[in-house]
Amino acid sequence: MIVRKALSGCFTLFLMCLSLLASAQQQNTEKGPVNEFFRSNGKIYVVVGVLVIIFLGIVLFLVRLDRKISKLEQRQQP
């Protein structure tokens, strides 16, 4: 059950990567407020984005670990 869940999760992730690859074929030269923002100030906001993604990933990991431990604690209660 868990293995199947993990496998389907991996597959979804793989599909997402594929679609990202397909859309990333041509260089991004578009204008627009979001692109302008990330290119401003020597592109420092790209680094900020990278750090925010890493930090949120770690937080997500911690939240899941926290929930798993809570579940174990509840199961061990008489």
Place this chain on the structure above:
Amino acid sequence: MTRYWWKVLAVLILLYTIIAGLTIQIPMIGTNAESSRGLFFHVPMWIAMYTLFTISVVNSLLYLVKYDLKRDVAASSAANVGTFFGVLGFATGTLWATYTWGSTLPTDPKQMSTALALFIYMAYLVLRMSIQDIDKRARISAVFNVFAFALLIPLTYIIPRMVDSLHPGAGNTPGFSKDDTDHHMMMVFYPAMVGWALLGVWLYSLQMRYRKLELKNIFGNDRP
């Protein structure tokens, strides 16, 4: 929401410090230039470490009062995560020193005495691993922990301030008081200390709960 609000708070504060810490205007001074931003990330590691070591020594003392093994689990988990943050603080400090002080390990008193303090805490963790009997381990390591904390404060806080050091706040260099650090930097620095300390406590609570589950057959079925 009532029980995990502080975890949400920690995440929000840290998101703020990551974004603001990299993007606010800071004064460009001497060899530090942009690397002054390290203040928002390097120093909070030590604050998290101090917080966890304080939790650890309090639990060790409480263990010595009542010999409750749960206190021992709490003390060792806090010391473990505290040492982790100490190593992170040391590593970030050496990187910073390489590009501002000109050497990865200059003969800076604070850097050397902090390394000593970290070694003492690593000895605590090794000492615990070397004793199989669970009660004996708890008692000996609790006493060791009290001495480790009694050395931590003079080694990292008092002695480096009495001698000339490259670190701010020692000898004749200015410290981080409100008059000599840019006001905007303090608006990020203070929340960063709180945020990282809270994250450290979160990691410690996870480790402690996991270890209590591991020792469930010893503690019995009462609420942890």
